[in-house]
Amino acid sequence: DVKVTQSSRYLVKRTGEKVFLECVQDMDHENMFWYRQDPGLGLRLIYFSYDVKMKEKGDIPEGYSVSREKKERFSLILESASTNQTSMYLCASHSGRSGNEQFFGPGTRLTVL
């Protein structure tokens, strides 16, 4: 079974804090993704990475950055958290081969006060 894990299930931070969300997958997948999920807005792509040290902007990259120093780990960084970044953050990974399933992590519920 593919395992995609995220460092925290729940996180509470203050406005202006730097926030790190960590994601680890154990199946040697090439591609990793960060989405945020908000009611009525579905799953919106923030950033993704198709190789170590490679990153691509998704649909809503503003206010976020990412880091992928190792193949199994993909970090989402909020440089200066704001209240509008309160959301559920979902990490996902995919092997990179056509048709293979994309697996999601359990999600991190981030609240910014």
Added chain:
Amino acid sequence: GENVEQHPSTLSVQEGDSAVIKCTYSDSASNYFPWYKQELGKRPQLIIDIRSNVGEKKDQRIAVTLNKTAKHFSLHITETQPEDSAVYFCAASKRQAGTALIFGKGTTLSVSS
């Protein structure tokens, strides 16, 4: 980039009825269309997918149809059961290096007994 529209946003059916969820996509180069189910408090999980060289695919009570010309695809659930209650997401991608799944906004399906 790709844009995926999903309808309806909510769907309520009686147990045993059929449910249909429809999606349209904008990028004619997209060739992979998965459907994910997300139960309350859990991560999205793949339930069925279809590639652009296939018009229909079935797996027990669920089926997906694809009309490439019209750029729309649909999820059909027959003989619905209370455990089918969840949020369903459609998605589309080109499934090649450097691309990501783009999701619709989701449909909340409620099956009442």
